[in-house]
Amino acid sequence: MRPDAQQLAASEVERLTRAFRLLGDPGRLRLVAALLDDCEYPVRKLSSIALLSETATSQQLRVLHDAGVVRRRRVGRQVLYRLSGSDTRALARRAVQRAALRSSKRKDPLVTYIITEPCIDVKDKSCVDVCPVDCIHESDRMLVIDPEECIDCGACEPECPVEAIYPEDAVPDKWEPFIRINYAYTDGLERVNELVHDRAAQSPPPTISGYRE
Numbered sequence: 001m002r003p004d005a006q007q008l009a010a011s012e013v014e015r016l017t018r019a020f021r022l023l024g025d026p027g028r029l030r031l032v033a034a035l036l037d038d039c040e041y042p043v044r045k046l047s048s049i050a051l052l053s054e055t056a057t058s059q060q061l062r063v064l065h066d067a068g069v070v071r072r073r074r075v076g077r078q079v080l081y082r083l084s085g086s087d088t089r090a091l092a093r094r095a096v097q098r099a100a101l102r103s104s105k106r107k108d109p110l111v112t113y114i115i116t117e118p119c120i121d122v123k124d125k126s127c128v129d130v131c132p133v134d135c136i137h138e139s140d141r142m143l144v145i146d147p148e149e150c151i152d153c154g155a156c157e158p159e160c161p162v163e164a165i166y167p168e169d170a171v172p173d174k175w176e177p178f179i180r181i182n183y184a185y186t187d188g189l190e191r192v193n194e195l196v197h198d199r200a201a202q203s204p205p206p207t208i209s210g211y212r213e
Contacts, residue, residue: 019087022067023095027052028060032069032083032092040082064088112150113157114182115143116175118164120200122211127156127165137185139192141200144182162208 008016023029030050034041041049047057061081064070069088070081083089115127119142127143128136135149136156145156145165157165166172171179177199184191207213 015087016091018067019091022064022069022088023092025060027056028064029092031057031060031064032088033096035070035081035083036089036093036096038082040080042078042080046081112147112152112168112182113145113154114166114168114171114175114179115145115160116164116166116171116178117199117203117205118162118208118212119143119160120196120205120212122162122164122208124161124211126159126161130155130159137189139189139196141193141196144185144192146185147183148186162211 023032027050030052031046034046034049043054043057043061046052046061047054050057050060052060061070061072065072065081067086067088068084069086071084072079072081074080115136121141123138123141123143125138125143128134128138132153132155133149133151135146135151136143137146152167154167157167166175168179177195181192181195181199184195205212
């Protein structure tokens with residue numbers, strides 16, 4: 001069950017806003033990412049990893065320290081930095097994991113999975129639960145996959161109880177229009193809704209026992 005954003009307390013919203021703001025700077029994001037594996041580094045090492053001057057690194061570490069994101073300790077003449085437990089750390093870890101999945105698993109930027117006609121008016125969300133990058137989205141009458149986020153991992157395909165999901169190059173000819181429908185997600189859900197409505201009007205989906213009567 002996904003959390004309802006409307007139920008978040010104002011204080012929690014403010015905490016998350018601060019965390020997103022801290023990660024909004026490329027230099028700070030690189031510094032936090034460099035420390036994610038419970039590493040402890042001095043300014044010089046972090047400067048090299050984050051592609052910043054030592055002066056800029058020190059300035060950004062001061063911001064992160066004041067915000068409680070990093071803690072520091074002195075060893076001889078060096079000051080070593082490591083991450084504290086925080087929302088900023090958690091958000092950065094999740095973002096870096098997603099970026100790594102996209103980089104390591106995407107075989108071809110043109111290959112994606114496509115959700116087709118059997119999903120219309122069914123919208124079973126088992127596929128959403130197993131997607132590692134949250135690339136499956138809900139429109140008015142069906143789910144669609146964001147082709148820019150899909151990493152071609154295939155986790156969603158076997159979870160669909162009505163066999164609506166196919167690799168793009170294996171979509172049955174009769175459902176080829178759904179390739180365009182999924183790709184329309186980048187133009188917004190209103191466009192997806194329009195295309196699904198037109199398709200269903202031209203070719204009404206047949207019944208599926210137990211799902212679509």
